Amino acid sequence: MNSEERKSLSAPIPFNKPFVAGKELFYIAQAVTMGNLGGDGHFTQACSRLLEQTFGIQKVLLTPSCTAALEMAAMLCRLEPGDEVIMPSYTFVTTASSFVREGATPVFVDIRSDTLNIDETLIEAAISPRTKAICVVHYAGVACEMDTIMAIAKKHNLLVVEDAAQGVNSSYKGKPLGSIGDLGCYSFHETKNFICGEGGALCINNPRFIETAEIIREKGTNRSRFIRGQVDKYTWVEIGSSYVPSELSSAFLYGQLELMQEISTQRQTIYNNYDCLIRPIADRLGLQLPSIPTECTSNSHMYYLICSDGPQRTKLLSHMRSRGIQAVFHYVPLHSAPASVKRGFNRTSLPKTDNLSERLIRLPMYFDISTSEQEQVVDTMKSFL
Structure with missing residues (x-):
């Protein structure tokens, strides 16, 4: 079976999926x-x-x-x-x-x-x-x-x-x-x-x-x-x-x-798996990955990528969605939102906020995402980049 045939048989991967863990x-x-x-x-x-x-x-x-x-x-x-x-x-x-x-x-x-x-x-x-x-x-x-x-x-x-x-x-x-x-x-x-x-x-x-x-x-x-x-x-x-x-x-x-601890351990495993798959190739692909300072312990809430520029982010999202992978952008900064502009809250230049928000992608991440699904996400991303 060639790669295109495998792709056609792959089930869609949602961004999020509710789950039942116990009672x-x-x-x-x-x-x-x-x-x-x-x-x-x-x-x-x-x-x-x-x-x-x-x-x-x-x-x-x-x-x-x-x-x-x-x-x-x-x-x-x-x-x-x-x-x-x-x-x-x-x-x-x-x-x-x-x-x-x-x-x-x-x-x-x-x-x-x-x-x-x-x-x-x-x-x-x-x-x-x-x-x-x-x-x-x-x-x-x-x-x-x-x-x-x-x-x-x-x-x-x-x-x-x-x-x-x-x-x-x-x-x-x-x-x-x-x-x-x-x-x-x-x-x-x-x-x-x-x-x-x-x-x-x-x-x-x-x-x-x-x-x-x-x-x-x-x-x-x-x-x-x-x-x-x-x-x-x-x-x-x-x-x-x-x-x-x-x-x-x-x-x-x-x-x-x-x-709580069992769910946290599972999410840490998912986060680490993404990290192992992506970090070795991040520099070559021009990606910035999450950073966790040494004084912080993270709950592995999300795994995100920061693309090299906004157009690359737009094209990558489109590519992944066309293959059934629901990667998403995150917040539109509040200072540039219509409600802020209308009320005059956008008084300060926020260059890092503007720049990073235009380049960020969140990868699918939920309690029972499988290793093979994560590999499919990363392979799809790599095939584009």
Whole structure:
């Protein structure tokens, strides 16, 4: 059989595929029989306790999404119109929109060429009298330079929010991501390492935020205190929203979280396999590959390539898709998005963000991708390059 015949018989390879690793479906059935599907039942609480104990976080509140967690974090920052929040532009929209909803202005800072994280050496120059917080994004599950960032925040009396959507079970100098800043946010979207379709969590490391966070999450009521028997009835006490996830989602998630290390080991194997296949030929093909600083432990969330230029990226994506391989680009930088331009948020030149975002490709990566499928991905890429 020649190569073209093999190609025609190859099954399409999706970018992502949801998976069941253990007792997820059993736990969903168990949640139904327990009779509490609305949230904050047995499995929601079990997930929170597991994350608190595993990562040493003072309080974890499960949410319907990471977007919900970021919105809660923004509300807890007590922002006012005109306040500023420093963040990277190379991130998902809700990193910025969560703070914009509160009247704040995102101040975008360029990224590092190696990790694609916010460049910590540029943060201090972006601080103004209106700056209230720094929101860092741990891209691809690789930590930002948190010692420097936390020192800057302390010096200028700023809050630090970690957007650790991609960073569950990654660490910086032994500290789990999401446990370092005042607040941290996780995602359990189906494209992440640990999933429940949609889902997230707010990590609270500064204890002064705990009671208010509980109120915001429960539609602005003190229902959590009522459930604990601390008040004899609950009522509206704060501006909040409905940020409690379904118990069905939490049940599925618990089946994943209790196998966190097994899932992480599998993803590390997949990441290492890509690396072994690609790294020996990267220089010859003009590719930049992921960089993980020695002080960081990655959760192997993604494997990406940075092509030599934008046109090469476009042609390579087209080539791979024509052969059934769903490699994808990632973020369109927020500073150049229509919403930013309309509101005047694009005030600073971000050359590295613009350049790297135009050249990046994410390879298919999911829990049960096979070695042969990875080889097919790389062979297809090599045949073009």
